Structures are given as C-alpha cells and as structure tokens.
Amino acid sequence: MVTLYKGNFIDTPTSDKFRVRENGVAIVEDGKFLSLETKVPARFSSLPVKDLGGAMVIPSFIDLHVHAPQYLQMGAGLDLGLLDWLAHHTFPGESRFADEDYARKIYPLFAAELLRQGSLRSVVYGTVHLASTLILAQALEKAGLFAFVGKVNMDRNAPDDLKETTKDSFKGSDVFCRRLAGLDRVRPIVTPRFAPSCSQKLMEDLGVLSKRLNLPVQSHLSETLSEAQWVAELFPKSRSYTHFYNDCGLLGPDSLMAHAIYLSDEEIGLIVEREATLVHCPSANVNLSSGIMPLGRYLDRGVKLGLGSDVGAGHTLAMYRAVVQTVQVSKLLRILQPQENHRAVSLSEAFYLATMGNGSFFTRQGWGACGAFEPGMSFDALYIDMGLPEAAEISALTQLERFLYAGDDRHIKARILAGREL
Structure with a gap:
C-alpha cells in the first residue's frame, strides 16, 4: 500500500x-x-x-529510559536526593503494583500519555511484579506503540515487599521474557534495577539470561557520587561501577546505562570498547540534584548516547522537553565549570539523540531502521x-x-x- x-x-x-x-x-x-x-x-x-x-x-520521538510505575509520581518528592526519593516515594508507589487491578487502571494511562506526547517508541521499566509487568506490556501493545519492557530485578537493599529471592527474581525474568514472545510490538529487555539492589549472583545470572535469549539490557550507572561509592563498597573486587556490569556480562552493544554522570576516563574507555549506550536524563538529574552528565565530552570521545525522560524523577513524558533540557544543562555545565572546557550541545545534536540516535537502538535490535x-x-x-x-x-x-x-x-x-x- x-x-x-x-x-x-x-x-x-x-x-x-x-x-x-x-x-x-x-x-x-x-x-x-x-x-x-x-x-x-x-x-x-x-x-x-x-x-x-x-x-x-x-x-516521532523515542524515549530510551522511562519508569512506567512512576507515571503518577511525576513531580512528587523532587526536593529529595536519589536514595531518599526512592525510599519515601518510589518504592511505596511501586509496591502498589502487586495489585493487578491497580496495574490495569494505571498502565493504560501511561501508554496513552506516551502516545499523546509523541513518544511512539520507548524502553520501559516495570516493577518486580511479573503479572503487573505483563499487563504493562499488553497496555503498550494495545496502544499500538513499539516498546521494550523489563521486569525489574531486586534481591537486596530494597523494601521487604519489593525484595525477591535471587532464585525467584531470576525465574520471574526468565518467564517474563518468554511470555512476551506472543506480542507483536513489545519485546523484553533484561532489567536489573541497579547494582546496589542486586547480588552478584543475580547479576551474573541475568548476564547469562541476556546472552542465552539474545536480549538487550537496561540499568542505571553512576547517577550520584554516593551511589557510586556504595557500589565500590558492595563490590570491592571490581575496578569500578562500570567494570562491575562488565564483570557480570551485562555491558555490551545491546546495553543501555542511564545517567552515567560520574565516570572516570577508564570507565569511559570501557564503555566505548564495549559499545554500550549511555542514556542522558537531564530533567531527572537536575530534579534530584544528582549532577549534570558531561554530554559534550562523551560525544567527543565517541560514546554512543541516547536520551530519556526518566519519569518519574523526570517530570514530563514529553521528549521535546528533554531535547531542550539537554541543551540547557550543557550550557550550565560550561558556565559552572569553565576550567573543564565543557562544550554546549547544539539543538540539532539534542534533537538527533531523541530521534535518530535513540532509533539506532531499535535498529540494532532488528526492528528496522527508524x-x-x-x-x-x-x-x-x-x-x-x-x-x-x-x-x-x-x-x-x-x-x-x-x-x-x-x-x-x-x-x-x-x-x-x-x-x-x-
């Protein structure tokens, strides 16, 4: 036709x-x-x-990092830092998705808002709950959107009602990935929430799952300095936060690592070597006072980059807002750290990330160029x-x-x- x-x-x-x-x-x-x-x-x-x-x-816009269960959380608690915000707002909100009826009410609203804002492709986090995350996938499919959806994994350093056993967490992800095989527009993605919430055993098992089923990976990396220090204490045998993901088989060309504000030169080199994609989330990083990704520096180093709304730490699903925020925070970083010679990102570069750049991830996953x-x-x-x-x-x-x-x-x-x- x-x-x-x-x-x-x-x-x-x-x-x-x-x-x-x-x-x-x-x-x-x-x-x-x-x-x-x-x-x-x-x-x-x-x-x-x-x-x-x-x-x-x-x-149309593409959102490479967004948390569906945090849709109703937009704007809430953004005076807090990351870990306090997770404890007081995010985890209590995500616990409600143990109720499948609640998921059936909320997730269609999230899908409708993605559509309304023009984000027709996205990479989405669910919760630890298998049934509710399947409902999320079905809601996106029904809306006619293309998406990757991940069942979140956490087997430690999480509230009791969200903490899984290592065995159950892995089994849930395995089942989830297989159950999505029947959908047309929505595919699975392996999703350890972030290193502190997962044991090394779980992370290694998820790395094996990703390779066995040939699936992409999404997680968080060096969003705050305190988080990066925590990871160093939890996993002292790994050379860095980035190296820990690599040691567990979770860093490669099909990996999306969100935030990545505080990376050493060695870590940047490893990211480039492994061809992983860093996802910039400017709204969330400012809202939670996490910092500003040195995007211009990463671009000049040849790092593969994407752009995400990171709702609900980000306060809108509108990726055109993320485009503008990307330009604005790059200018702020240049002003605040003139000695570092940061360069501002142009509007065309930011727009590229939200469209062609983010689209390259879908292209690599065999969904055709976009x-x-x-x-x-x-x-x-x-x-x-x-x-x-x-x-x-x-x-x-x-x-x-x-x-x-x-x-x-x-x-x-x-x-x-x-x-x-x-």
Whole structure:
C-alpha cells in the first residue's frame, strides 16, 4: 500500500544540523519511507495526497529510559536526593503494583500519555511484579506503540515487599521474557534495577539470561557520587561501577546505562570498547540534584548516547522537553565549570539523540531502521502545527524551534508509526 504525504519535512540524519525540505511529497509504502519528491511522481498520480499544508513533519520521538510505575509520581518528592526519593516515594508507589487491578487502571494511562506526547517508541521499566509487568506490556501493545519492557530485578537493599529471592527474581525474568514472545510490538529487555539492589549472583545470572535469549539490557550507572561509592563498597573486587556490569556480562552493544554522570576516563574507555549506550536524563538529574552528565565530552570521545525522560524523577513524558533540557544543562555545565572546557550541545545534536540516535537502538535490535526520513526507514512521524498565520512568515525550522521550546502536545496534530496513524 502506498500513501503520499505533502508538507515541510525536518529531520536530523546527522547530528550537526537540521535538514529542512519544504513542500515535499513523501512516498510511503507498507509503512516505510521510500523517497521525498518535489511533486507527485507520475506513477502515483491517481493516488490521493494527504496535504499537511505549511505545518512541519518531524520524526516521532523515542524515549530510551522511562519508569512506567512512576507515571503518577511525576513531580512528587523532587526536593529529595536519589536514595531518599526512592525510599519515601518510589518504592511505596511501586509496591502498589502487586495489585493487578491497580496495574490495569494505571498502565493504560501511561501508554496513552506516551502516545499523546509523541513518544511512539520507548524502553520501559516495570516493577518486580511479573503479572503487573505483563499487563504493562499488553497496555503498550494495545496502544499500538513499539516498546521494550523489563521486569525489574531486586534481591537486596530494597523494601521487604519489593525484595525477591535471587532464585525467584531470576525465574520471574526468565518467564517474563518468554511470555512476551506472543506480542507483536513489545519485546523484553533484561532489567536489573541497579547494582546496589542486586547480588552478584543475580547479576551474573541475568548476564547469562541476556546472552542465552539474545536480549538487550537496561540499568542505571553512576547517577550520584554516593551511589557510586556504595557500589565500590558492595563490590570491592571490581575496578569500578562500570567494570562491575562488565564483570557480570551485562555491558555490551545491546546495553543501555542511564545517567552515567560520574565516570572516570577508564570507565569511559570501557564503555566505548564495549559499545554500550549511555542514556542522558537531564530533567531527572537536575530534579534530584544528582549532577549534570558531561554530554559534550562523551560525544567527543565517541560514546554512543541516547536520551530519556526518566519519569518519574523526570517530570514530563514529553521528549521535546528533554531535547531542550539537554541543551540547557550543557550550557550550565560550561558556565559552572569553565576550567573543564565543557562544550554546549547544539539543538540539532539534542534533537538527533531523541530521534535518530535513540532509533539506532531499535535498529540494532532488528526492528528496522527508524529516526529520520531516509529511504527504507520506518515512517514514524509527527505532524506539528503551531497555528501561526501565514502573515507571520516564520520559516519551518524556526517553527520547529518554537515548538521544542514553547509548544506542547496540543500542537501535535497527527502521530504516525510505521505508516499507520495512531
């Protein structure tokens, strides 16, 4: 099936600049972008054209790090630091998902909000509860979204009602990963919450599970200095926090490590060597006073990077907000530490991370290329209309900048995933 779309197409196939193609006609066949033409090709002249007028068409957003059970927690307790916030807000909230009826009420709201904000692909944390995390996967599938979902693992340093035995935690993840085989759009991801909440035995077993089932991994890394020191005390035989994940077989090309603010040069080198992806979560890091990832430095070192909302430490699921926050915190870091020669990240670099960069993770997992309007890529798109009069004479790129900084979900008029309008 071929569909034609006419509009102003903006994307970032490379991070150095926005590519703007105005008044283009996109040829989409069986959910894939074929080409962008200046006019309707003769062979398609009999087909209707969906004319989007002077509005913008951009790749849909991808969220590479988000906690579904914390959806109702957005904004709560953000005067606290990470560990206190977990103890007083996050863990009590996650405990409620032992109730499957509660999960059935909350998770469809989370999926609907992802859709509303234009995040049509995501990598999602559930809780330790097998049944409720399966309900989460089903809610995302029903919403028509693409996602990786992980059942969280914790066998120590957690509240009693969330702490599993090592055997049960591993078995639950094994069962969860196999149960998701029947879904079309949602796949499993191995999910140790973070090193302090897992024994070395559990971490090593999860590393084996990831390799045996050929599954990706997600976790947290060096979000705060106190957390990194705690890991050093818990696992003194490993050379660093990053080395501990590597020692357990959990660090590689299919690994997503969120935050990663406090890494030594040796750890950065190991990340590059293992081709793991670090996921920047600017909103969460500022809200919990964790710090600021030296994103520009990592980019210049050749680290693979992604971007996440990290709801609920992040206070919004809108990835266009994360794009702007990425630019803003990089400027703050340059101001606050001028002696370190940090560089500010450009808007195009941040937008690239939220689309093409994050999309590369899905591409590596065999879901086809996505994240830009390139031949053969999945046609994942948002139709953005800022409602400005023609007399304003504002360029398409300036309108996009305005949307990223001052727009909201009301300006997203259509959401298209793999050629299908949701």
